[in-house]
Amino acid sequence: MSRSWAEAERAVVRRARLRVSVLVALAITLLVAFVGGIAYLVMSHAQEAQAKRELWYNATFGAPSTPPGCTWLFILDDGELDDGLLQTPLGFPLHEDMHEVLASGETIKRDLELNGTRYLVLTQRGEGDRVAQAVFDMRYQLADRRHLLLALAIAELGGLLAAAVLGLCVGRGTVAPLAEALARQRRFVTDASHELRTPIARAYTRAQVLARRARAADLPDDHRDSLDQLASTIRGLGEVVDDLLLSARLSRQSEGPAGRPVDLASVAEAAVETEEDRAAERRITLTVERPAGPLVVVGVETALRRAVDELLANAVRHTPEGGRIDVRLGSRDGQVELTVADTGEGFDQVEAARLFDRFHRGPGAPERRFGLGLALLREIVTGHGGTVEASGHPGEGARFTLRLPAAATSTTVADGALTTGRR
Ligand SMILES: Nc1ncnc2c1ncn2[C@@H]1O[C@H](COP(=O)(O)OP(=O)(O)OP(=O)(O)O)[C@@H](O)[C@H]1O
Ligand SMILES: [Mg+2]
Structure with a gap:
């Protein structure tokens, strides 16, 4: 029946539009996530490498009183600790590490979460009994990463919004021919039904007239019965056509079952x-x-x-x-x-x-x-x-x-x- 056709059509068009929107949104989201993920990885990797390089350079060649930014250097030489008289972060130097390196000669690398930031610490043995401990504060690198993540989240959100709008437009464009084809098919059924009504009504009237005449005339019973059956068959045909039209009309009413x-x-x-x-x-x-x-x-x-x-x-x-x-x-x-x-x-x-x-x-x-x-x-x-x-x-x-x-x-x-x- 065209009433359920109309509902089915609307459902098909809705589904197709939704599918296109979701696919576009997914594609944009994945793209932003992919590009953002790579940017984040490259940036963190570069930052880590840079921090480690600075740490090593400072531990090897630096002086406690003139360390580069975000870096501290502690030197233990002959039992004397030199901190360059600078203000040092809470918890540093790591005395235990310095004494352990002094005893074993092995280099110790640490990655510590302290004072609300992250420190990379390198403790290594120098010439003689000299032990150097370089500390690098990662707070600016961490802040950069946070900013990048925030930018990515904003880009993702904007991307999603753009995807929704784009999906809707693309969906409408791609689904329009489908909706039109379905509507045309329904229109064809209603138009054809409508055009068939008149010839069917005429055929029914003629069959009725013939059946009536047959009853009056002296025709064999089976001929009369056949004419009656012909009339009722044509009436049935007319009912089917009326039915199609009525159903098509009902399908235009959006509220509940009608009829x-x-x-x-x-x-x-x-x-x-x-x-x-x-x-x-x-x-x-x-x-x-x-x-x-x-x-x-x-x-x-x-x-x-x-x-x-x-x-x-x-x-x-x-x-x-x-x-x-x-x-x-x-x-x-x-x-x-x-x-x-x-x-x-x-x-x-x-x-x-x-x-x-x-x-x-x-x-x-x-x-x-x-x-x-x-x-x-x-x-x-x-x-x-x-x-x-x-x-x-x-x-x-x-x-x-x-x-x-x-x-x-x-x-x-x-x-x-x-x-x-x-x-
Ligand atoms: N009362 C029933 N008992 C057992 N099987 C049934 C019964 N009614 C339907 N079926 C099964 O369901 C199938 C589909 O029925 P359906 O009415 O759609 O088609 P059909 O009767 O085979 O053909 P058509 O209705 O188009 O002339 C049938 O072929 C039959 O196998
Ligand atoms: Mg059947």
């Missing part, structure tokens, strides 16, 4: 009545169980009738002679429920969801079946805001359950016709 109030119980009873002869031919017991009052839903009666017809036709086809088909109607939790259960060949439960796929036919389905009935039924049901469910077991029968939102309680039946109090 006319329909008593699903009467629809089901009428459908069962039509199927009774075929069931009797195959000695199948066909029963209907329904509550006394009407079960009103809002929708398109002919479409709902086709849905019930399809369930019954399938059940009769898949139930062997002597079997049973039970149609049960009721309402629960604001929903009208219709169940068609048979004692036929059934199906594997894992197949249940696939039965509603277009062109899905069960094993052994005859060639003239298309596997479309249940797919169309589901479109009708979802178009009415309802659900359909199948359950079964091989050899133990099948059960199909339709659930449709019940019409507002003020909906009433009057003189066989339904009126509704929906606001």
